[in-house]
Amino acid sequence: MNDKTKNSDALSRRRLLRTGAYAVGAAAMIGVAATAADAQVAKKASHASAGYQETPNAGKSCGSCRQFQPPSSCLTVESPISGNGWCRLYAKKA
Structure with a gap:
């Protein structure tokens, strides 16, 4: 394996982890918003x-x-x- 291939793989994993973290954060925010909306409707x-x-x-x-x-x-x-x-x-x- 040469250095160029090794850097390309590392960047790809880093990008994947970063995107995954954003997706988990967005899903959490949507869940919080939905819960708050349900609470307002239920009262x-x-x-x-x-x-x-x-x-x-x-x-x-x-x-x-x-x-x-x-x-x-x-x-x-x-x-x-x-x-x-x-x-x-x-x-x-x-």
């Missing part, structure tokens, strides 16, 4: 912060909201939710 608003009340408001009720999931759940507000209730996060079903 629901409390009854108090959403202004939830057990009675309808001006004909609007949880039962006609797109976030409501019968019988007593909501995508954005903590359970339990009444179909006759209402909150500030109300979004009419299409």
